[in-house]
Amino acid sequence: MRKEHEMITSIDEQVNESLAERAYRLLRDRLILLDIEPGGPIVESVLAQEIEVGRTPLREAIKRLEADHLVVTFPRRGTFATNVDLTELSTISEIRGALVPLAARRAAANGGGSVAAALAEALDRIESLGDDENTRHLMEFDVQVHRLINRASESPHLEEMLVRLDSLVTRLWCLMMDRLPPMREHITEHVALMQAILDGDESRAERLAAEHVQHFDSAVRMVL
Template identity: 45%
Template structure:
């Protein structure tokens, strides 16, 4: 892909800036780009096969989402993972994750329900690799957010799920029962598919509380 235009789309995947954002975000969230590591837009553009313009647009968005930070005359860096932020992030998620789950149960159309059903089937074959588990967890959350059919709520929750997942990845080697944590989504997905908003909201609340408790147990 040689075009540098940030408005060119690729097979329904959004603009080049959108694609660059997703690629760089995944590296930051899963700590493939380590906290504090310098970000070189020219090098990343070359690695991803994009021009520098869409990469720079993606980096601006990532800075707004607190995944990178820029300092005058010093450069751009992946933000440090601050464990002190866990409580603040959890406060937001404890309110919005149950809201999203309840709305998804009420609003999911057939396309969303089919996607959630496919993800429910995937849970029966949960991968053993930690990186694959994390990607599956992120995919599950994003499918639920999309099913709310509220783009503002979806964008907000993706942002906070990214920040929470970075903390999770920092402690992943010390966290027991990673597969079990991901498997908790099974009953949640079923409640959404079955259009049971109260049960979905309660399960989502318990999931967020369990996540924070698991992190605090190892710090």
């Protein structure tokens, strides 16, 4: 395994983050990328050693992950990664269909805000992607791009809601990856959207974001 998902944690990583925040960030990314399989046990002793934190911050992180619907705790049985529920697709898509375009519009109004440079760098990378890109790396990069756009909205409450929803969507994608269109095609849909954000074109960013959500929903439904 690549060290602590360095590609997708770079957006969230803070110089002075607490141990509980670090544990949450790293464990969350393992869960959404299915490194911890749906239904798999959360073994505190093992995880505490792997991510180099104590039991107390790890338990704080697990409480947050329960609120994110990524883990579930059963009395006398322990804590487990939640199963991926395909029946939640309609609800998730409906909410994302409202919030993702809003975030894109706000991001465009800000011209990318504090992450404009990072958006431009990510845009350059997308445009240079080759056909032989590693699928795992592409998935991590896709998560990073979505988090950048969320951050560019400069609305902490909106960003928090979208990160939670995006986490659930990523689990769906990982579970069905072998039946969905190539990840490279999915990522390249972001090019026009990110350019609209950097150009400050609010209406175009909003429309493209709505189309992106709809494309994902349609792609998943086609293989269900």
